[in-house]
Amino acid sequence: MTAVALTHRTARFRTARFRTVRALRLEIKHSTAVWVLPILAALFYVNAYRTAAGFPPTWTVRASVITGSNLVFFSVIAAGIAAWVATREDRRKTGDLLATTARAAWARQATVLAATAFWMVLAYLAGVAVLYIQTARQATWGGPPLWPVAVGVVGVAASCAVGFTCGTLLPGRFTAPIVAVAVFAAWFVGAQAANSVNPYQVSNLSSLKGTSALLGPVLGRPAFIDVGVYYHVPPDVSIVQVMFMGGVLLVMAGLLVLLPAARVPGVRGLSFAGRRWLTVVAAAGVACGVAASATAFWMAGTARYSLATGWDIPALHDAADDQPVPYTLDCTGSAFKVCIHPAFAPYLGAMSAALQPAAAEIAGLPGAPVRADMTMGYTSSAAVAGTTSVYDFFTEQEGYGGESFWATPALARTADWEQGWQQDFIIWFVSGPAEQDSPGPTPAQEAVAIALLAKIGAPVPQGYPQFSQPGTQSGASSASSASGGSGTQPGASAGQITAAASGFESLSSAARHAWLAANLAALRSGTITLAQLS
């Protein structure tokens, strides 16, 4: 090859590249996708931003909306608008005119698809940026997870490709809305399947079947609040999701390239008489896409669930992800320390404000805790009061007051939230941890707890069976069930318990303290009756 020929080839390549970039720039500039950006912004605000703002400021929990409802709505609009732009040539009856141009049909269509996908992905990433900036300003631990962003970007691009291919294959005025609605319905079917393997909703985790449904989006909040806090979230599921949707994208792109070959030459688009290599490449792309999606589907079917780290896929799993993430508890207080995981540091003030008065009320009693620690997860096996000097509270704890760390830090500053924790703390101290299968507190334990709570301004726990009906808190009504208690003592009505609690509360602080010091062990064992309180 001579230098002149080489120069000509280089110049031709540069010219072709310039033309492609220019065509892409023109398509981006005039894309219809710009018109749907306000709607996408509104949907993002309602479905993603507001939802995320209602979650606690931990990265993984906030990032869950990216691949949940946000991805669904972006995909729906992306698929619809891509189908719409794909019908442009048919709508404007310019097929014959464009068939005479030098550029191949696939190149023309690829430019239009790329411009549409550009706007959709850009809008999606803008939404992600808003979410992550908001989270960065509030989160106190960890960093932004990037795998969900990759899943979202590939999902939006794949939706564009699906819509565009449908619009190219079946041009018509109903194509775009039907494709959009079909994508919407498909996401919901996927979400339904994903719910069937949601560990939050399945009782027997070891017998989970059909885990291929993990490829679908999980709508709603994540199963556990401390996901990604104590252990890293393995990227396994995200990888297979990217593989699956990337495979769909490849198939659609390959079909778009192959499509003109399937048409009658000369009628619309260009035939592939002189471009066999392109046909081969496109066919290989389709085959690779099918293989990628099928492999992802199969791998998702082999997923296993671990309570600590979540879903892992054996073929992709890295054992390093199973190691706990080191952390140092954030603590406050002197006589009574309240410690919390740094990811939940925004709650430390509210937690301390809740527990300090309750701890002061029982300070000096035998077995009174000197520290409260946040511990991981979904366990209800707290150490029994009296045997430990540490009160453990859990990230997933939902106690008598219905309080939990699913509340935002702003909501945690309310009296209701703090009183809920005070109720949990006092009840744990007086009668042990609240467990669903436990026989429940005795009337005497209830009366003592109510009296101690009243001293710190907390109301009667709604979880007490006698007080669970409206109008029974004052004790004026005695119509509530007389049952309840441990089973070793006769039942008591709400009025009787309230009267005993009032009597106990009216004792001087020293007398109450002395009585508890002397009788706490017997009270916890359930041998103290209501009559013995007064």
Add this chain to the structure above:
Amino acid sequence: MTAAEVKTPPVPPASSAASASASAARRLAAGARLAWLHLRSRRVPSALLALALCGGALRAVLHWHLVSGGALEQQGPMVIEAGAAVVIAVTTHSPFGEAERAGGRWLPYLRLGAALALTGIAIGALQLGVTGASLPGGILVLARNVIGITGIGLLASLVTGGLLAWIPPLGYLGFAEYALNEAWRNPWTWPVRPPADRGAWICAAGVFAVGLAAVTFRGARTSLADNG
């Protein structure tokens, strides 16, 4: 000749009953042809096919429990009802544009009739699809959703043109999904309200009435949707 004579057409000579009935038949045939041409120009036959498809899809969703449990049980059918509504909205597009508006005085009636008939057919097709199955809220919620979301689509066609009129209804659907998850109770979030809720019915019917009136008298926009 006076002005009155010019404005008032001359009285035809006394005609026989046969010629009158022939004239009426010609008018009827012309009216039917006009209506048929109008419906064809709006791709109503294809819309009917799409509505039947929606009914079938709803049937499949309920029969195979493709979406069940929790909010999804209500969200799935809502998506298909919205699908039927956007099909109606897209039929408002006219391929003739301004030229058609100058063509005669029957156009508003044709638009009104087409939109009303398609809405009724959509409700019927969807109800046919759920026959024998349990639909959350029953036909009342189904009809209210179709009516209300169709109203949004008709209103949107004035701004975006008929071909893009599917976007705002889907946007509203996304909003309604959020309202359903958050258990909002405003009447304008009618998809989440109980079947007999008066406020929700007023809102849905009001949007439909305004959209219908607007499309009847103004027609869908013809410029924006032709771009891009």
